[in-house]
Amino acid sequence: MNGNHPAYDAYSSHPDLIPKEANNLVDVFVLDVKKISEIQADEFHVSSLSYGNEKDLTDKVLKDADKYVDKNFVKSQADGLSLLSGKVVINSIDDVISKKVLKNITKYDKKLGKAVEYPMYNNVALGKDLNGTLETFGKEAGANVWTAKTDNVFTSMYDLMGSRSFERNISDVLNQTIKNEGKILFDITSVNIQKAIDGGLIHNTKLVFDDRLVTELELQLILRNPSWFENTVFHIKGRLLSNDELINAGIRSIK
Numbered sequence: 001m002n003g004n005h006p007a008y009d010a011y012s013s014h015p016d017l018i019p020k021e022a023n024n025l026v027d028v029f030v031l032d033v034k035k036i037s038e039i040q041a042d043e044f045h046v047s048s049l050s051y052g053n054e055k056d057l058t059d060k061v062l063k064d065a066d067k068y069v070d071k072n073f074v075k076s077q078a079d080g081l082s083l084l085s086g087k088v089v090i091n092s093i094d095d096v097i098s099k100k101v102l103k104n105i106t107k108y109d110k111k112l113g114k115a116v117e118y119p120m121y122n123n124v125a126l127g128k129d130l131n132g133t134l135e136t137f138g139k140e141a142g143a144n145v146w147t148a149k150t151d152n153v154f155t156s157m158y159d160l161m162g163s164r165s166f167e168r169n170i171s172d173v174l175n176q177t178i179k180n181e182g183k184i185l186f187d188i189t190s191v192n193i194q195k196a197i198d199g200g201l202i203h204n205t206k207l208v209f210d211d212r213l214v215t216e217l218e219l220q221l222i223l224r225n226p227s228w229f230e231n232t233v234f235h236i237k238g239r240l241l242s243n244d245e246l247i248n249a250g251i252r253s254i255k
Contacts, residue, residue: 093238097123097183099142105156120144120157122180124173126218127187134187137238143185146173167202170218174228184222184232188241193249196220229253 104117125143127134138145146154155162158176160169177184195201196219201208208217222228234241234251241249 092240093141093185093233093235096233096240097141097185098181099123100180100182101142102180105153107153107156118153118157122177122182123185124177124182125185125187126215127185128190128215130190133189133237137185137187141185141238143182146170165203166205166208166214167217167221170221174222174225178227178231184228186219186222186232186234187237188219188234188249188251189236191219192216193219193251196223197250197254199224223252223254226253226255 100122101119102122103120105120106115106117108114109116121138121142121144123141123143125134125138125141125145127137129135129145129147132149135145135147135150137143144154144157154160155169158169158173160172174184192213193216195213195216199220201213201217201220208214222232230253234246241251246252
């Protein structure tokens with residue numbers, strides 16, 4: 001039908017559901033309501049709603065729509081048409097973070113025999129430092145990394161005190177990261193996620209350091225802090241984890 005047909009004029013004002021990109025990595029899309037006449041060629045029509053064009057009822061139906069819409073089916077259809085960026089674009093760290101140098105830290109390098117400047121980024125990278133992989137990732141992604149090798153520089157960046165517990169120091173790091181509008185980039189490669197979920201690592205210094213469970217302790221802290229968890233990007237060597245992968249790994253906010 002075209003816009004001159006009486007039936008089209010009557011129907012074109014009916015509200016319809018369409019998916020639009022979400023602002024987080026948990027859902028690839030959220031549902032939106034548009035009139036049929038407003039739907040664009042590059043938008044996917046999910047369903048029509050018929051309830052008398054009442055705004056209050058529109059809001060109610062939209063709020064409950066998730067219960068009745070098969071999001072996996074909608075996503076597969078929209079992906080096939082390349083309408084949602086979740087499949088097409090958002091698949092690496094660079095797609096979801098901003099890289100910003102906050103300041104430079106100057107430290108004397110004994111091997112080089114001179115002072116060296118190190119950039120402090122707004123992001124922090126956590127994970128197992130397997131043969132220097134974490135440090136390399138941090139440099140590429142624009143994130144600060146705390147390892148035995150970078151300890152002197154890292155502690156200066158965040159004004160950490162050696163007299164305080166590791167838990168307190170890492171808490172300061174994570175809080176400052178959020179304050180600096182950065183992200184916590186957590187690589188789960190070789191991490192014992194179940195140990196982090198089970199707990200029992202906080203203030204258990206001997207177990208954590210003897211069994212090399214520092215990364216598991218960091219994960220345990222993040223899973224139990226909603227603010228840190230919300231600002232954490234989980235990945236494997238720079239590849240973002242999908243929602244299904246997070247669920248399968250048991251990664252979730254623990255209250």
